[in-house]
Amino acid sequence: MKDKKHLRSSEWFGGKDKMGFVHRSWLRNQGYPDDYFTGKPVIGICNTWSELTPCNGHLRDFAEVVKRGILEAGGFPMEFPVMSLGETIMRPTSMLFRNLASMDTEESIRANPLDGIVLLTGCDKTTPSTVMGACSVDLPTIVVPGGPMLSGRFRGEKIGSGSMNWMIKEKQSVEGFSDADITEAEVCVARSIGHCNTMGTASTMATMVEALGLTLPGFSSIPAVDSRKKLFAQLSGRRIVEMVKEDLKLSKVLTRQAFENAIVTNAAVGGSTNLIIHLTAIAGRIGVDLNLEDFDTLGSKVPLLVNLKPSGKHLMEDFFYAGGLPVVMKELKSKLHADALTVNGKYITENYTGAVCYDDDVIAPIENPIQQNAGIAVLKGNLCENGAVIKPSAASKELMKHTGKAVVFESMEDYHARIDDPGLDIDKNSVIVLKGVGPKGYPGMPEVGNVDLPKKLLLEGITDMVRISDGRMSGTAAGTVILHVSPESTVGGTLALVQNDDLITLDVENRRLHLEVSEEELTKRKTAWTAPKPLADRGYVKMYIDHVEQAHKGADLDFLVGGSGSKVDRDLH
Numbered sequence: 020m021k022d023k024k025h026l027r028s029s030e031w032f033g034g035k036d037k038m039g040f041v042h043r044s045w046l047r048n049q050g051y052p053d054d055y056f057t058g059k060p061v062i063g064i065c066n067t068w069s070e071l072t073p074c075n076g077h078l079r080d081f082a083e084v085v086k087r088g089i090l091e092a093g094g095f096p097m098e099f100p101v102m103s104l105g106e107t108i109m110r111p112t113s114m115l116f117r118n119l120a121s122m123d124t125e126e127s128i129r130a131n132p133l134d135g136i137v138l139l140t141g142c143d144k145t146t147p148s149t150v151m152g153a154c155s156v157d158l159p160t161i162v163v164p165g166g167p168m169l170s171g172r173f174r175g176e177k178i179g180s181g182s183m184n185w186m187i188k189e190k191q192s193v194e195g196f197s198d199a200d201i202t203e204a205e206v207c208v209a210r211s212i213g214h215c216n217t218m219g220t221a222s223t224m225a226t227m228v229e230a231l232g233l234t235l236p237g238f239s240s241i242p243a244v245d246s247r248k249k250l251f252a253q254l255s256g257r258r259i260v261e262m263v264k265e266d267l268k269l270s271k272v273l274t275r276q277a278f279e280n281a282i283v284t285n286a287a288v289g290g291s292t293n294l295i296i297h298l299t300a301i302a303g304r305i306g307v308d309l310n311l312e313d314f315d316t317l318g319s320k321v322p323l324l325v326n327l328k329p330s331g332k333h334l335m336e337d338f339f340y341a342g343g344l345p346v347v348m349k350e351l352k353s354k355l356h357a358d359a360l361t362v363n364g365k366y367i368t369e370n371y372t373g374a375v376c377y378d379d380d381v382i383a384p385i386e387n388p389i390q391q392n393a394g395i396a397v398l399k400g401n402l403c404e405n406g407a408v409i410k411p412s413a414a415s416k417e418l419m420k421h422t423g424k425a426v427v428f429e430s431m432e433d434y435h436a437r438i439d440d441p442g443l444d445i446d447k448n449s450v451i452v453l454k455g456v457g458p459k460g461y462p463g464m465p466e467v468g469n470v471d472l473p474k475k476l477l478l479e480g481i482t483d484m485v486r487i488s489d490g491r492m493s494g495t496a497a498g499t500v501i502l503h504v505s506p507e508s509t510v511g512g513t514l515a516l517v518q519n520d521d522l523i524t525l526d527v528e529n530r531r532l533h534l535e536v537s538e539e540e541l542t543k544r545k546t547a548w549t550a551p552k553p554l555a556d557r558g559y560v561k562m563y564i565d566h567v568e569q570a571h572k573g574a575d576l577d578f579l580v581g582g583s584g585s586k587v588d589r590d591l592h
């Protein structure tokens with residue numbers, strides 16, 4: 020057990036002088052007894068609850084449950100809010116604010132008398148933003164993932180929150196979906212508290228933090244409404260107090276091995292391409308060297324074991340009933356680094372030895388996977404010198420090797436204005452190229468890469484085409500969609516130089532994305548190219564545009580990479 024005087028919080032509360040008085044006295048207005056200030060580990064509960072983040076709407080209750088566990092273990096719980104990012108509401112995209120929320124988390128932790136941290140997370144960006152911020156301080160930290168919603172049912176059919184969005188245009192154009200149909204479907208999709216119930220970005224992030232070793236084992240797949248979710252939240256509260264005593268800091272858990280485990284696990288569950296951006300940014304904060312190629316080298320040969328939407332058939336509730344992530348981790352045992360430490364103090368593979376699969380249609384055994392080589396493929400070529408990504412498990416096999424004529428949209432507005440124009444020269448072999456949706460360009464790299472197909476082709480029964488952009492794609496979406504093109508068009512990447520009717524070749528097997536235009540012609544076009552005017556001249560958005568890194572580096576702000584530790588030398592008087 021760590022000596023009481025070594026608690027970080029004692030630098031605030033332990034003083035017998037004026038400053039000790041100041042730090043304790045105002046907190047006394049909450050009625051805390053004397054012994055709360057003498058050697059109890061102070062645990063910050065970093066809460067992303069917000070009514071504007073519906074996926075995290077239940078986290079106020081959860082904080083109370085975490086507090087029970089902290090109190091039982093002899094800790095002093097202190098809940099605090101941080102900026103919460105609601106995926107479905109924030110404009111122009113929640114991703115623009117991920118780094119801002121990470122700064123909020125980092126500075127709130129460092130500036131306060133905290134010894135350990137519990138991160139309450141849920142909706143897509145609330146997990147990476149808080150983990151990134153916590154990494155830059157590096158205190159003992161545990162994650163409480165808020166859990167997925169129950170499965171949606173619409174007219175007898177299982178539907179996923181998130182995945183339904185991408186069918187609306189098709190349903191309206193092809194099936195004559197009315198306004199009343201849409202209203203009915205809205206409620207059916209969002210059936211309970213919790214985050215999206217597909218293996219979309221939120222479930223991917225929850226899986227990621229468990230695979231990194233940052234949650235109690237088995238926590239991430241439990242639905243938000245299940246009583247076991249609260250049970251695990253309470254146990255996490257108990258555990259963080261122990262972690263402070265053991266000085267089990269984030270940097271002891273988040274080793275290169277842990278990141279490799281997360282990449283392998285993501286491939287096996289068919290997780291979102293957004294993992295790449297977020298995991299890279301987290302690695303940057305904790306000082307682990309991770310690059311885009313690692314996702315392909317480590318992940319692309321991993322078999323797909325989990326049959327969940329958007330690539331498959333089931334939803335997170337089914338995944339939980341089938342045994343959840345513990346089964347996947349047990350199946351992956353030979354592919355994981357066994358010596359990665361987790362927050363319960365055990366090594367990762369030790370945690371899952373007792374897992375049992377109850378439904379092999381949901382979680383396949385590794386000897387008989389749903390698909391071989393399922394992970395994310397990293398493409399290179401003159402169209403993406405620093406890389407681009409595609410999720411083969413969500414793409415159409417027949418388009419994985421394809422050459423087609425570019426149909427170029429210079430911006431999202433241009434796309435909306437022309438995509439359904441009956442006169443647009445486009446057919447199923449065309450390649451849709453969307454510019455201006457990268458980190459600096461939009462700004463914030465929104466999830467627009469999986470743009471809807473033109474109505475006239477939907478009516479012909481076409482359901483997929485090759486689409487290329489410098490943006491991201493929702494984890495709940497599918498299609499032959501090439502994302503994260505780096506450098507982005509706004510900084511003058513080759514993507515900026517593509518013109519209508521240029522030929523583009525995609526060859527996923529050989530990891531190639533090539534614009535069939537001569538070097539000479541490209542140089543000519545580059546000379547004539549002028550950079551678009553930045554979309555903000557003040558405030559956070561200007562700072563973001565000036566400092567955001569390209570997608571292949573995780574789209575963090577350049578000056579946020581790394582950490583500053585937990586030490587604060589100066590006091591307020």
Ligand code: FES
Nearest residue numbers: 074142214215221
């Ligand atoms: Fe919040 Fe999908 S919108 S998790």
Ligand code: MG
Nearest residue numbers: 106143220493
């Ligand atoms: Mg999303």
